[in-house]
Amino acid sequence: MTAPAAQAVRRRVTVRGTVQGVGFRPYVHRLATDLTLTGFVSNTAAGVLIEVEGPPADVDRFCDHLTAESPPLAVVAGIGVENMPATGADDTFTIRSTGQSLGRTLLPPDTAPCADCLRELADPADRRHRHPFVTCTHCGPRFTIATGMPYDRAVTTMTDFPMCSACALEYGDPVDRRFHAQPVACPDCGPRLRLLPAPGSGLRPARDAEALTAARALLAAGRIVAVKGLGGYHLACDATDARAVDGLRGRKERGGKPFAVMCAELGDVERIAQVSAVERAVLVGPRRPIVLLRRRTSGATLRLAPGVCPGSPHVGVMLPYTPVHTLLFGLPGDPPSPRVLVMTSGNRSGESIVTDDDEALVRLDGLADAWLAHDRVIASPCDDSLLRVRADGTEQVLRRSRGYVPRPLRLPMELRPALAVGGDLKNALAIGEGEHAWLGPHIGDMGDLTTLEAARRAELHMRRLTGVSPELVAADRHPGYHSNRWARQRALQLPRSTPLFVQHHHAHIASAMAEHGLTSPVIGVAFDGTGYGDDGTVWGGEVLLADYSGYRRxxxxxxxxxxxxxxxxxxxxxxxxxxxxxxxxxxxxxxxxxxxxxxxxxxxxxxxxxxxxxxxxxxxxxxxxxxxxxxxxxxxxxxxxxxxxxxxxxxxxxxxxxxxxxxxxxxxxxxxxxxxxxxxxxxxxxxxxxxxxxxxxxxxxxxxxxxxxxxxxxxxxxxxxxxxxxxxxxxxxxxxxxxxxxxxxxxxxxRHGEVPPNDGGLALGQLVIAAYGRQKE
The missing domain is CATH 3.30.420.40 (ATPase, nucleotide binding domain)
Known part of the structure; x- marks a missing residue:
């Protein structure tokens, strides 16, 4: 029963942060229902809006518990509380449809399957047994399927898959783990796998479970398979098969650059590399980046082919981060399959990662013997992240992408809405407004039309998800950079805007300052391979006295x-x-x-x-x-x-x-x-x-x-x-x-942590320098 209005209180609570796509509304619903409160919760453009009504002690208890027990992927950045007159108009507590409002909320990155979803995947009695797209509110795709905000199924690429009655019941059940989980699906209503063999290979197409079985058999036979992941295609082969690895290296024209590998489980990682406790935690965590590990020189019980990482004492290793990957290695009872796979970006050297199925058949022709594809559209390319763990246990991200994007970075200043396009190597853009900046996913080297188009798509996607409408554009000063020309073109589309060109090494130092929230001047040591200097020469061994307003060499x-x-x-x-x-x-x-x-x-x-x-x-x-x-x-x-x-x-x-x-x-x-x-x-x-x-x-x-x-x-x-x-x-x-x-x-x-020290972090420095300079005008 609803408490009489005279004995009840009502509060409006606004929650800002990463609170959409993480099961926050279902969590709020359960908390309010357990306390027998009435009202509603809704997604808005500003975050999550809650109105809760009931006895004062129970409303207080609700507010006290709201952030203490929030879902694992939620990150609460702020809470606003406003007292309101009690109305007595609500009979229950409900989840309302998404509301339209001003403001900005934050979408979580894509994450690996949770333990509950993996149990269902392997359970023959579960209706999602071997379902390649099993997910719930605690895991799975977010960034790479979202097409807009606020986050709801209608603004994801899952809108193409109407829920069956069983999934709809789970979606609408407040006590179910999939209550309002936007990517929810099952074998009856979800995306479908298909195996497409290369023309003239003599192989036949297959679907669903047969497609996975065929792909596993091809990998075990030393063939190369293009595998569609969360943010694009990988090219995969058996990492212990020298002929397969050398064949992939030759087809991709990769030179001697090391390949990353994916191991079936943590025990296999420990058979090829030395793993510290911190590295182990990063490997099995929800982000699942590639982690640079020291190779075992003795005692290795699983031998990588020499061509995996020639000349390097390290190997980049990751664990499966989608159900497709888990099934590709096989469940108990499946025929033996490789325990370690090369998993390299699905592209030719110098191109962007492939995301579209039809495009993959063209661009990866001659590279792959077969394509393991699916019909869930990738809204934005997102390559694998790469990091190393320092001797002191801290992390240094070398490529910031899947698992991190679109997590925002808090800035030590207020920014006007701005876009920074980065440089030509290891390109990643950044947008910012207010006290937040968002680094986009890793794009690659800007020497190819496919890469430039990927950068344009990335900018559009980031603007849709953050609501930032840039008023100014920043880029590297190098007049010959493709990114410089892109910035000039982009600025023409903005009213009364001219691009701001930032010196390369100044941007490097500013990115480190911004990551650490520092506003006072520093001695900046900027060491790299190349950067356009003020005198027209190539700089790269610089010690600068710098802040956001300028620098002295x-x-x-x-x-x-x-x-x-x-x-x-x-x-x-x-x-x-x-x-x-x-x-x-x-x-x-x-x-x-x-x-x-x-x-x-x-x-x-x-x-x-x-x-x-x-x-x-x-x-x-x-x-x-x-x-x-x-x-x-x-x-x-x-x-x-x-x-x-x-x-x-x-x-x-x-x-x-x-x-x-x-x-x-x-x-x-x-x-x-x-x-x-x-x-x-x-x-x-x-x-x-x-x-x-x-x-x-x-x-x-x-x-x-x-x-x-x-x-x-x-x-x-x-x-x-x-x-x-x-x-x-x-x-x-x-x-x-x-x-x-x-x-x-x-x-x-x-030192850099989450922001790469290389040109992958350049855009953040450009952003804060340009925005700071404009604020002072």
Whole structure:
């Protein structure tokens, strides 16, 4: 019975945060019903609106318990409470249809199946036994199926699948786990799987359970299968089959870049890699990113094919994060299948990940032997996230996408509505308004029409889900970047808007500041491979005195010519010769970098450097790592981005505890000259010092140079906070050594966590710099 109006109170409660698509309304309904309260709950554009009425003590109890026991995926950012006159008009507590209002709510990322859904998947007595799309309010797709907000089934790609009567009963039952679960479906009414063989393969198409059985058999036979996941297609093969792995590498033209793998279960991960307690927790958590793990060099009971991650001591590993993946490995009683699969993005090198089924048949033709597809549309591409766990147990995200997007980042300032389009490498855009910013999913490298189109789709999707209508656009200053041109075009669509172009390394430092909520100036150490400098040269070894309003270039790596531009980057031996030339050191025939070059190549390089033809000056620390990698005899030709630097880091790690010597840079008033380091590398190489020891001495030398320059900056400015950013700080050894030495010297050190240090985090820095600058106008 409803309490008499004179004895009752009524409160309106608004809940902001990630409270849609997580079972929050059903949770509120159960809580209110258990307390015999009346009223309603509804999704709105601002979050969740609740009006609750009943005895004062019970209403108080409701408000006290509202956030203490909320669903696992819910993140409450704020609660507003308003007293209202009791009406006595409600007989029960109900869930109302979504209301229209001003404001913004937050959608959760896609998550892996919960334990309850996995139990149903494996239970022969359950009606969702082997259902490839089992989900509930606590798990499953959200971001990649949502087409608008507020979040309801009508604004998801599940709107194409009317619920059967059994699912409709669950959806409408307040005590059911699927009460108002928008992706709810079953084998009778949900999406369907299908296997499509490549033309001329002799295989026949299959559907549903037969499609999975056929796909498992193909993988066990060493074939390559394109598998449709949450945010796009993967190309999968048996990671223990050398012929299959090499075949996939050749078809994709991937060079020597490592593949990520997916293991059937945690026990299989531990058979191929060393796993700490923190890494284990990340692997089995709801986000299910790729985690970089150290490979087992001894005691491995499951052998990966050599072509999975050649030359790397690490392997990127993830666990199944959709029911399709779980079924692909097989349930008890299924025929044996591979326990570890290569799972690489479904695309050709340089293209965006494929999401559309018809497009997949065209773009992946010649790559896959068959396609395991389904008819649930992917609203936005979303590649796998990648991270590593540091020695101190903290996480460093290297690619922020599935499992993280569209989780917002809280900012230390209020922003006007803005869009930042990032850079051309590892592109990810950002939008922001008020005190929140949203980094979009990883797009990739902006050198292909498919990638540019994917970026446009990502922007539209993020605007729909956040309600942000940009008033200004920010981009990198590089005039030749595709992202720069896109920003110019995008700004033409906005009233009275001109794009703001942000210096690359300033954006890196600002992204670290914004992630840590800092507004005061810092000493910013921005080390990466390339970035357009104020003087028109290639920067990348920068120490900046910076805040959001501007920066001063305090110090930098002494420039050297980059012969051949991009062609030079693919040939670390040429970078080494350019560095030797700048340092006045001879190209002696006994140097590994000289020995690998042909006489014709050496002659062309000498003419280029002498005449400064097709050469641009660069202060890039990333290019110095490449050069030293070649000088030490580690890597002379790079088949993928940063290969030489990664292999130099791996070499250093293998001998890190054996030697504590550090090479010494020459530190001047505004420069950091590597000439003494180059001389020491050459001398050590000639003395027969092993390459891993040389690599370690170089890493330690760079870290000590960073500390010395930061000391000079502190003495001149009084600043004592250092921000480390840029792709070079994805190097675990360097970041660890810099952090330890700086901390020991009394500096506060800002390191990236959820925001990538590489260009995947660039858009966040562009966003806050541009928005801050416009606010000051």
């Amino acid at each position: 305090f110090a930098h790596l002494t420039p050297a010519p980059l012969p051949g531009g991009d062609a030079g980057v693919a040939n670390p031996c040429r970078l080494a010769l350019g560095r030797l030339w700048a340092a006045g050191l001879p190209w002696d025939a006994d140097l590994p970098s000289v020995a690998v070059c042909t006489s014709e190549e050496l002659s062309v390089l000498e003419r280029q450097l002498t005449r400064q033809v097709a050469c641009v000056a660069t202060s890039s620390m990333g290019r110095l790592f490449d050069a030293v990698s070649s000088l030490a005899g580690v890597c002379h030709r790079a088949g993928y981005e940063a290969q030489a630097a990664l292999e130099l880091e791996a070499a250093a790690a293998s001998a890190w505890e054996d030697d504590s010597t550090a090479y010494a840079f020459a530190i001047g008033p505004a420069g950091c000259d590597p000439a003494p380091v180059l001389r020491a590398v050459v001398a050590d190489m000639r003395r027969g010092i092993p390459a891993p020891v040389i690599a370690g001495r170089f890493h330690r030398g760079v870290a000590r140079a960073v500390v010395e320059i930061c000391r000079h900056a502190r003495r001149d400015t009084g600043l004592a906070t250092v921000a480390l950013s840029g792709g070079v700080f994805a190097n675990a050894l360097l970041e660890q050594e810099c952090t330890a030495l700086l901390s020991d010297d009394g500096f506060a050190v800002l």
